[in-house]
Amino acid sequence: MKPIxxxxxxxxxxxxxxxxxxxxxxxxxxxxxxxxxxxxTDSTMLQNSGVLWASILLTGLGLVxxxxxxxxxxxxxxxxxxxxxxxxxLFLGRMLGSLFLLWILSTIILVMYVILFGNPFAGDLxxxxxxxxxxxxxxxxxxxxxxxxxxxxxxGWMITSLxxxxxxxxxxxxxxxRCTDSLITxxxxxxxxxxxxxxxxxxxxxxxxxxxxxxN
Amino acid sequence: xxxxxxxxxxxxxxxVLRGLNLEVGTGEIVALVGNNxxxxxxxxxxxxxxxxxxxYDLAEIDGYDLSSFPEEIRSRIGYLPHNPQFxxxxxxxxxxxxxxxxxxxxxxxLRAREFLxxxxxxxxxxxxxxxxxxxxxxxLGFAMxxxxxxxxxxxxxxxxxxxxxxxxxxGDLVTGLRDExxxxxxxxxxxxxxxxxxxELERGGIL
Numbered sequence: 001m002k003p004i005x006x007x008x009x010x011x012x013x014x015x016x017x018x019x020x021x022x023x024x025x026x027x028x029x030x031x032x033x034x035x036x037x038x039x040x041t042d043s044t045m046l047q048n049s050g051v052l053w054a055s056i057l058l059t060g061l062g063l064v065x066x067x068x069x070x071x072x073x074x075x076x077x078x079x080x081x082x083x084x085x086x087x088x089x090l091f092l093g094r095m096l097g098s099l100f101l102l103w104i105l106s107t108i109i110l111v112m113y114v115i116l117f118g119n120p121f122a123g124d125l126x127x128x129x130x131x132x133x134x135x136x137x138x139x140x141x142x143x144x145x146x147x148x149x150x151x152x153x154x155x156g157w158m159i160t161s162l163x164x165x166x167x168x169x170x171x172x173x174x175x176x177x178r179c180t181d182s183l184i185t186x187x188x189x190x191x192x193x194x195x196x197x198x199x200x201x202x203x204x205x206x207x208x209x210x211x212x213x214x215x216n
Numbered sequence: 217x218x219x220x221x222x223x224x225x226x227x228x229x230x231x232v233l234r235g236l237n238l239e240v241g242t243g244e245i246v247a248l249v250g251n252n253x254x255x256x257x258x259x260x261x262x263x264x265x266x267x268x269x270x271x272y273d274l275a276e277i278d279g280y281d282l283s284s285f286p287e288e289i290r291s292r293i294g295y296l297p298h299n300p301q302f303x304x305x306x307x308x309x310x311x312x313x314x315x316x317x318x319x320x321x322x323x324x325x326l327r328a329r330e331f332l333x334x335x336x337x338x339x340x341x342x343x344x345x346x347x348x349x350x351x352x353x354x355x356l357g358f359a360m361x362x363x364x365x366x367x368x369x370x371x372x373x374x375x376x377x378x379x380x381x382x383x384x385x386x387g388d389l390v391t392g393l394r395d396e397x398x399x400x401x402x403x404x405x406x407x408x409x410x411x412x413x414x415x416e417l418e419r420g421g422i423l
Contacts, residue, residue: 013306017305078266080318
């Protein structure tokens with residue numbers, strides 16, 4: 001457990017000292033939300049939570065890719081690979097580091113969403129926030145795995161998106177959208193969608209750790 | 217102790233190491249010299265498990281097989297790359313402490329300060345490593361290579377960017393480690409005077 005904590009602590013320290021990834025991602029989220037706020041004229045589209053998750057998916061994946069690309073471009077990935085830790089510990093440490101930063105980003109996005117689009121969750125805002133935090137876990141796992149494989153390649157950030165978005169869209173994001181939509185509409189889908197979301201996260205974290213170990 | 221027998225590594229069709237045989241004994245400094253592209257750095261990156269070899273009859277460090285015990289090998293190896301890289305947002309001290317913590321070393325803070333002092337960086341310990349000069353980066357890289365008490369040291373052009381004091385300092389530390397039974401493989405264009413043996417690598421094989 002210790003090496004994972006050390007990796008998470010390092011990731012947070014490096015990001016908080018530079019704020020490159022968080023600030024850029026938060027600005028991009030703001031622009032995406034603003035663009036959608038003024039371009040979507042069909043009010044039924046605004047009543048659901050797709051806009052929120054589109055923003056989290058695009059900018060969150062960008063943040064995870066940025067963290068991985070930074071590590072590869074600087075050559076510090078070799079330093080991590082030289083440490084006497086297993087590849088799954090390395091994956092989990094990097095994934096959790098990205099996850100903490102994603103949680104900060106998604107909190108900012110949720111606040112902006114509530115300000116720009118009103119609070120469609122009414123009294124269930126805390127539950128919606130919990131869904132957002134859990135949804136970020138799968139995003140971080142798939143993003144870290146995809147970015148880890150793709151960033152050494154030319155145009156790796158684009159390959160990461162091409163690989164990760166289809167996987168996330170039909171699993172984590174779909175389940176998360178169903179969760180938050182059910183909170184808005186008050187339908188009874190929430191429990192099933194929430195279970196699905198947790199299951200997808202468990203599969204992606206376990207699969208990511210396993211594939212990392214295999215790649216050794 | 218490093219033992220290699222019939223060691224092969226290629227990148228696609230390009231064969232870099234061709235049936236290499238090499239032994240570095242306990243408490244021995246072996247200088248590995250060779251022209252550019254002869255496979256020196258590739259050999260070091262295979263030994264530290266960053267590259268996977270294609271095949272070999274024997275590839276062991278302290279009796280541990282390279283492919284079967286990668287974590288054990290990495291805990292025993294200290295590696296100074298040709299161009300060491302660090303987190304520029306962290307100070308020299310924070311970079312070294314991070315490395316020691318990753319290696320599960322107890323008293324990482326104390327040890328980090330001790331090794332920064334050994335390489336002459338203690339007065340710059342709290343400066344961001346992004347502001348270090350090339351020579352200071354090399355010193356920090358050397359501190360990182362030796363701070364977790366490796367039994368085998370792999371040095372890739374260790375004198376790059378160093379002033380004469382720095383070269384002497386590395387020489388003193390390397391010979392000190394040899395006296396403590398560390399096996400040292402040193403890649404350089406010229407063999408340093410304190411090396412016990414010099415081997416020349418050409419086209420992926422020892423001459």
